Amino acid sequence: MNSKDRIKVAIQKSGRLTDHSLSLLRTCGLSYSRGTDQLICFGENMPVDLLLVRDDDIPSLLAEGVCDLGIVGLNVMIEKAVTGPGLVLPRQAASLGFGKCRLSLAVPRDFTYEGPADLCGRRIATSYPRILGEWLEANSIVADIVMLSGAVEIAPRLGRADLICDLVSTGSTLTANDLVEAEVIFESRAVLMAGDRPEEDIRAEWVDRLISRVEGVVRVRESKYIMLHAPRSRLEEIRQLLPGSEAPTVMPLDGRDDKVAVHAVCRENVFWETLEGLKAAGASSLLVLPVEKMLA
Numbered sequence: 001m002n003s004k005d006r007i008k009v010a011i012q013k014s015g016r017l018t019d020h021s022l023s024l025l026r027t028c029g030l031s032y033s034r035g036t037d038q039l040i041c042f043g044e045n046m047p048v049d050l051l052l053v054r055d056d057d058i059p060s061l062l063a064e065g066v067c068d069l070g071i072v073g074l075n076v077m078i079e080k081a082v083t084g085p086g087l088v089l090p091r092q093a094a095s096l097g098f099g100k101c102r103l104s105l106a107v108p109r110d111f112t113y114e115g116p117a118d119l120c121g122r123r124i125a126t127s128y129p130r131i132l133g134e135w136l137e138a139n140s141i142v143a144d145i146v147m148l149s150g151a152v153e154i155a156p157r158l159g160r161a162d163l164i165c166d167l168v169s170t171g172s173t174l175t176a177n178d179l180v181e182a183e184v185i186f187e188s189r190a191v192l193m194a195g196d197r198p199e200e201d202i203r204a205e206w207v208d209r210l211i212s213r214v215e216g217v218v219r220v221r222e223s224k225y226i227m228l229h230a231p232r233s234r235l236e237e238i239r240q241l242l243p244g245s246e247a248p249t250v251m252p253l254d255g256r257d258d259k260v261a262v263h264a265v266c267r268e269n270v271f272w273e274t275l276e277g278l279k280a281a282g283a284s285s286l287l288v289l290p291v292e293k294m295l296a
């Protein structure tokens, strides 16, 4: 196959998203060989190659048409996806279930923060000037944004800013730097981004195929297959209790007129409480099974 018939997926070369991105693509059936310092990994069983880059570069690689798909934090996607000559907004941003974090304002311990008004005229260090700028504007606050590409958390100690706006997941980095989380301004997670649809049919087909496999993998993570026996008389009540299921399959049970077997794919996790509720509604022989693959 000719290289212009292959599609490229950009993922983070080394960082918090790397292992999750690689394992997601592997679950989608992609196998590839990865050298230690490689920038590109060739897919062995599909015309799909991986480009290993800094996460910040992914939105522009998509906008420039260098890549067809990319896995990146929503924070980076929103921060970088500017409209302008040569840049195209992503066609799709599907959430992938990892990379959860929040962009928050954090202040030194002795800073009293009671609300956005306390930020007027302050210097805020961040790597996310666009998202922060929009938030400040929405709150009618005029403050100075100090753009730093890294080590934002030490800016107040160095006297470069009064407070910071940075990504937080557990909060331990803030605590280690004597900062207190004051306000969450943006919730983020990893997303699948697509650039413009390729013109060549064969590439467009692979882009669509990969997107639908990714969607399938993500959906399956939360999905369960549930089987149970239900009294005919309480079937409707039991159907209502099945979390996130569409039309279940209802089958007769050999030699039993009073009960039926119900099978359903539940698109949400099935918790013990749900099973207890089903049992209380007369269900018996309850079985919950993981779903391995799903193609809607």
Ligand code: ATP
Binding pocket: 012, 013, 014, 015, 016, 017, 053, 054, 055, 056, 072, 073, 074, 075, 076, 099, 100, 101, 167, 168, 169, 170, 188, 189, 190
């Ligand atoms: P690169 O060298 O690729 O630019 P980076 O230092 O910008 O790496 P990482 O720290 O690996 O990136 O974070 C990548 C993404 O992981 C972030 O943009 C964000 O979407 C997500 N993330 C999840 N939790 C956190 C966190 N606690 N701090 C920073 N990023 C987080």
Ligand code: MG
Binding pocket: 054, 055, 056
């Ligand atoms: Mg980065």
